[in-house]
Amino acid sequence: MALVRPAAMWHGHGMPDQASLSRRQVLRAGAGVAGLAFGGLVVGGQSQNAGAFAAATPADWADLGRSIRGTLIMPNDPAYATARLGWNTIYDGIAPQAVLQPAGVGDVQQAIAFCRDTGVRPTPRSGGHSFQGFSTSTGLIIDMSAMKSVTMNSQRSRARIGAGAVLIDVYAKLFQQGKMAIPGGTCPMVGISGLTQGGGVGPFIREYGLTLDRLVGAHIVTADGQHRYVNASEDRDIFWAIRGGGGGNFGVVTAFDFVPVPADMPTISANMTFAWRHAERVLEAFQTWPDALPASAHPNLVLATSDRSANAQPTATVGLWYRGSRARADQAMREFIAEVGVAPTSQTVLKQTFFEAEYDEYCAGFTEGQCTPVTSPGGLLPRLGLSTYSEISSAPWPRAANDVIVEELERWQRDRLLQPEGVSSALQAGKVIIEPLSGAVHDTAPTATAFPYRDGWLVYQFQSRVRPGAPAETVAAGQSWVNRFMSRLTPWRTGAEYSNYGNRELDQWATAYYGVNLPRLRKVKAAVDPGGLFRFEQSVRPDART
Ligand SMILES: Cc1cc2nc3c(=O)[nH]c(=O)nc-3n(C[C@H](O)[C@H](O)[C@H](O)COP(=O)(O)OP(=O)(O)OC[C@H]3O[C@@H](n4cnc5c(N)ncnc54)[C@H](O)[C@@H]3O)c2cc1C
Incomplete structure (x- = not known):
């Protein structure tokens, strides 16, 4: 090296x-x-x-x-x-x-x-x-x-993205400059740096791989103060490590070079909400549905608690992003409904450009100025208190595991500490979000980048969301709710976690995030940051004892 x-x-x-x-x-x-x-x-x-x-x-x-x-x-x-x-x-x-x-x-x-x-x-x-x-x-x-500029060359074969860019800027600029995109998440304010260095899961991944799979080079300032351009031939170990080894470990990235992907197809974004009493069947049908879909489709399933009104129940909503014809998307949804065996209580289908679909996911009806965090003037995107664990499954989960998920959401819905009166479900909720980690994600070998989970099936997020300023006991109750959730799911868990959906209380976090790639990550860390300048609670350590 x-x-x-x-x-x-x-x-x-x-x-x-x-x-x-x-x-x-x-x-x-x-x-x-x-x-x-x-x-x-x-x-x-x-x-x-x-x-x-x-x-x-x-x-x-x-x-x-x-x-x-x-x-x-x-x-x-x-x-x-x-x-x-x-x-x-x-x-x-x-x-x-x-x-x-x-x-x-x-x-x-x-x-x-x-x-x-x-x-x-x-x-x-x-x-x-x-x-x-x-x-x-x-x-x-x-x-x-x-440092957030986003530029693309005239052949649309390279995009240089400043390390401070957030996804909505990336999507807006690449779309404006040539109807292109990179695979990434849907939250407009997620930064390109953390997303890419951890992995990058979102609507394009089944067709084009993770965000990091499109990365071909990066500018980085390392602990010795040196500014390097890392890629497949220069400082290859660092280039390998920043693709999945997690942000904040190997230096400060100042810009990323990506190979963008076409985003000129119409995008169908659809939602189907099912009555909660069918949640278990929805969960079961979702286990295998992604595999039956074309690579340009990306489904997700969100199970969430709702308001604490009388008789309120959690909700089960299936989402579908599909770049292609409306007819094919309709067919896919009919197949899913047939598998569940009951019709959804509500269904919406929109046909938009890729950028409109991205924007509307979080910012429908907002001006550009409003589609920014509440901490910027005029911004409306909320901040939250979040405790999350993730799980990357490697095969469909059986009914017993799905039952635990349903029971735990019902527990949150009933729990007065977790669900105080007068707090909206948007700001205080238990959520389980599930999406596929299949398709083109599997085309890369587990050790080719530092992201090891190339045989993943679904990625689950188990989230406790509490409003800003929530009392400490509510925050603690949310954390124990996700802890309990994880403990009950132990029989089916693989131990694989997506580092970008991690938790500070996770035991064995290094193995959970990096799996087979942990030893090489430690070696790169020892070589590039021997003094441990970049160090935080879950930073890669040069050896197992530190
Ligand atoms: C509301 C929300 C929605 C999300 N949706 C998705 C999704 O759809 N798909 C998905 O894959 N993930 C998603 N995530 C998770 C997200 O990918 C991670 O939280 C990611 O780390 C955030 O990146 P960031 O740059 O915004 O974070 P930051 O908090 O800025 O940084 C994250 C880590 O990277 C380090 N870092 C930041 N900048 C640099 C840099 N320039 N050089 C080196 N290290 C750096 C930080 O020190 C930190 O360790 C979501 C998160 C939230 C809160």
């Missing part, structure tokens, strides 16, 4: 690209370079956690702010209150020492050099949607949101 380039090179933003740059070296180099100006530092800002990182003095922070082109937000800056927040409100109590929003690769190098010099922990953030809150820490958040 070639981790260090022999000669210093210069890239993009006027900063040196050398192995093991210290911050002082970077500052000295930067001082003579046009384009380096004062960042948005509020000088004298005091960290709420300064005691934990005695090495970073106010003068250090001031130096850092002066050395970057982007913005450094300290705790006494009015922007800090929202800039520090990720999506999962359970982790709102974690206060970073500062948030740095780089304007270019050079700023990322400055941030890494600063962290190496001071001992402050660097925490990269893209869309901030980590379920486990891993883009939040008491260190320095390197928030990539300003």
Whole structure:
């Protein structure tokens, strides 16, 4: 593995690209370079956690702010209150020492050099949607949101996506620039960085593979401060590791190069809701349905608690994304209904462009400004407190397992602590979301990328969702509900979890996320980040004992 380039090179933003740059070296180099100006530092800002990182003095922070082109937000800056927040409100109590929003690769190098010099922990953030809150820490958040450009070449064979782009930007720009897309999830605000490095599950995967399967190269700043372009021939081990090894482990990615896929077919998006008393039959029929569908179809099943009104019951809704004819989609739904043996209580079918379908999934009726998180001005997309486990099954589950799922949702529906009066189901719910991990996902060998589960059948998410600011006992009750769920499902679980749908309380998380690829990931970590600069609760460790 070639981790260090022999000669210093210069890239993009006027900063040196050398192995093991210290911050002082970077500052000295930067001082003579046009384009380096004062960042948005509020000088004298005091960290709420300064005691934990005695090495970073106010003068250090001031130096850092002066050395970057982007913005450094300290705790006494009015922007800090929202800039520090990720999506999962359970982790709102974690206060970073500062948030740095780089304007270019050079700023990322400055941030890494600063962290190496001071001992402050660097925490990269893209869309901030980590379920486990891993883009939040008491260190320095390197928030990539300003580096979000999305461009495609004229042949539409390569798309370069800035690490701070969120999915709605990616879909909008690739569609506008040539009716193209990449396989990815449906939530508009999920960041490209966390999604890609963990896997990337969504509507196109049965035809084109995971998001990471379309990645052909990436720009990354590693713990030694070096800016590298990694691909199948340069720094191959790092390129392998960032495809499935999880975000935040191997450096700060600044841009991704993808091979995009066509998105010019009409998209049928359909929903069928079934009466709850048939939930078990719906679950059973869903186990094998994806396999009977064309590769351009992506179904999902959402089982969720509903409002706590009298006689309210959970809901069972089957969704279908299909790029092709309405007639074929109708046929697929008729086949599913025949398998269940009862008709849905309601059914909707829409034929749209791919981008309209994507947008409407979360933002139907919203303006562009509203289709942003509540933390941005005018944004309407809610933040939530979420505790999730996932399970990647390798074969259809039997009736006994499906019964557990139905029983546990009914338990949440009844539980007064989990389902307090007056809280809407949109903000407080138990949910099980199931989608296929088959088709083209299986075309890649388990060790070809760091994502190991190439024989997956379905991926399940078991989610407790609580409203922002919910009392601690509600959060704890939600976590114990998912814990209990997992424990009851033990007889059928494979132990395989999708790292992007993980949980901080998971035992054996490293094996669960990385399976057969864990030993190689540890080796790459030891080579590229021997000092463990990038470290968090579930970061890849260089060896099993650390
Ligand atoms: C509402 C919601 C819907 C979702 N839907 C889907 C879905 O449909 N399909 C799917 O596969 N997943 C989905 N996810 C899960 C999602 O893929 C993961 O949470 C993913 O990690 C989020 O990426 P992010 O960049 O937004 O997260 P962040 O919180 O910013 O980062 C996640 C991890 O990556 C690291 N990281 C961030 N940026 C960088 C960078 N530039 N370089 C290196 N490391 C970095 C962080 O440090 C952190 O460890 C969803 C999550 C939510 C909350």
